[in-house]
Amino acid sequence: MIKVGIIGGAGYTAGELLRILLNHPDADVAFIHSTSNAGNPISKVHKDLLGDTDLVFSSEMKFDGLDVIFLCMGHGKSVEFMEQNELPEMLKVIDLSHDYRLKRAGNDFVYGLPEMNFDAIEKAKYIANPGCFATGIQLALLPLAAQNAIHDEIHVNATTGSTGAGQNPTRTSHFSWRNNNLSAYKIFEHQHLGEINQSLKQLQTSYEPALNFIPMRGNHTRGIYVTAYTRYEGSIDEAKKFYNDFYQNSPFVHITDENPDLKQVVNTNKCILHLMKHDNKLLIISITDNLIKGASGQAVQNMNIMFGLDQKTGLYMKPSAF
Secondary structure (H helix, E strand, C coil): CEEEEEECCCCHHHHHHHHHHHCCCCEEEEEEECCCCCCCEHHHHCHHHCCCCCCEEECCCCCCCCCEEEECCCCCHHHHHHHHCCCCCCCEEEECCCCCCCCCCCCCCEECCHHHHHHHHHHCCEEECCCHHHHHHHHHHHHHHHCCCCCCCEEEEEEECHHHHCCCCCCCCCHHHHCCCCEECCCCCCCCHHHHHHHHHHHCCCCCCCEEEEEEECCCCCCEEEEEEEECCCCHHHHHHHHHHHCCCCCCEEECCCCCCHHHCCCCCCEEEEEEEECCEEEEEEEECCCHHHHHHHHHHHHHHHCCCCCCCCCCCCCCCC
16 A cells, blocks of 8 residues: 655645545545645545545654655645655655746756646656646647657647635635636746646657746636647648657557547546647647646546556546536
8 A cells, every 4th residue: 555645635635635535446545735724624624525535634744654645735835845844755746836847957847738748657656747728739739749759939828727716715716706707817928838838849859848828717617628729741641640659559549530528527537638729820729627637637547657556546537528
């Protein structure tokens, strides 16, 4: 059994992570830490887990005997945690914040996008889990970069559900504002651009960042719908072939000839891609669940790889038909 600790247990991401791990055949959750909820039953915050676990939130973090910890804290908090705590030599860390995604001096975290960095993840001690927008957008574009086929600007529009803003209500995530509404934010300046450009450059060294990204707030709860297009001179059949070749060993990425809809991936770790050619442009639709493939499901996928398990272990989840 893989002994697991979760740091920062009260948010949506931690709740999804706990749901997955409680049903994972090879994982045992030793503790889930939350300063603000210490002593309270897990089900007091994550109410759908009533009857599924007797765990209570812990005020202490005991690392001895653990195999891996997941950091589910706010951005900036993971750096503080790593600086302030002396961790056992063999303890693995999977960070779900933005803190370690960008390469820099002294950063020994591996960027945890399995479809691109499987071999490095397999050997890693520390993993930086990708962002939710970044996951869907990268999976739409990586095969192009791998073929050195990005020769022009990329245009991306992506709409996310309200859970992407976290559990604490804000003006733009409150139901009365979000419902029956749509808005753009952080236009051309979203924080996930850095990691997306970093990955494209990793696969296509000649790539010069020219990604125009319009993030949108949707009026749904969960799921990210991405449309990305760029100039592409090849045929649609050629494009489909190298997309299928690139993802042939990626069990959660599926390429379909049918125009997909978001409900096909909600509550799953899937990414579904659809390719269309119009004149000299290739359009890629990419759909994911922001809390699962965009966060907690991908984190468990990374854990599985790090511990030599099948990538899909504990991650079979069927989407709702409604």
